[in-house]
Amino acid sequence: MTQPTPTVERNDARHRYEILVDGKRAGLTAYLDREDQRVFYHTEVDDAYAGQGLASRLVQEALTDVRAAGKRIVPVCPYVAKFLERHGEFADITDEVTPDVLEWLDSRLG
Numbered sequence: 001m002t003q004p005t006p007t008v009e010r011n012d013a014r015h016r017y018e019i020l021v022d023g024k025r026a027g028l029t030a031y032l033d034r035e036d037q038r039v040f041y042h043t044e045v046d047d048a049y050a051g052q053g054l055a056s057r058l059v060q061e062a063l064t065d066v067r068a069a070g071k072r073i074v075p076v077c078p079y080v081a082k083f084l085e086r087h088g089e090f091a092d093i094t095d096e097v098t099p100d101v102l103e104w105l106d107s108r109l110g
């Protein structure tokens, strides 16, 4: 039996990228835009799909989309931060997490 290929979609209305397996949502990475920065603050994969590399695939495609949009990445989410440590190809479009960003994020998320 062949495994279904996961697909990644950007959901602008909900400010997140979602990974779908067999048409079902298996995980998401959530962001908010701050001028040209896309601030990633939370990533999750449903327990049923854990440990299959889905978060890695999701974040890889999300960050590739950020580049295509001409935006920059701010990795508040620890999973995205860890991913970036291993994937130097995004270093040129990554900004550090500053107190200003965290304060802005807090005010936006309530």
Ligand SMILES: CC(C)(COP(=O)(O)OP(=O)(O)OC[C@H]1O[C@@H](n2cnc3c(N)ncnc32)[C@H](O)[C@@H]1OP(=O)(O)O)[C@@H](O)C(=O)NCCC(=O)NCCS
Binding pocket: 041, 042, 043, 044, 045, 046, 049, 050, 051, 052, 053, 054, 055, 056, 057, 077, 078, 079, 080, 082
């Ligand atoms: C973190 C999470 C998204 C990983 O999803 P996944 O599809 O199982 O992840 P992958 O298979 O792509 O990668 C697993 C890797 O994630 C790492 N990881 C697990 N939890 C992590 C966390 N909280 N922060 C950073 N990295 C984490 C693991 O160490 C593993 O690394 P390894 O490849 O070196 O062993 C998932 O476990 C989850 O939803 N956890 C609960 C929410 C959470 O803690 N989110 C992260 C902070 S916002």
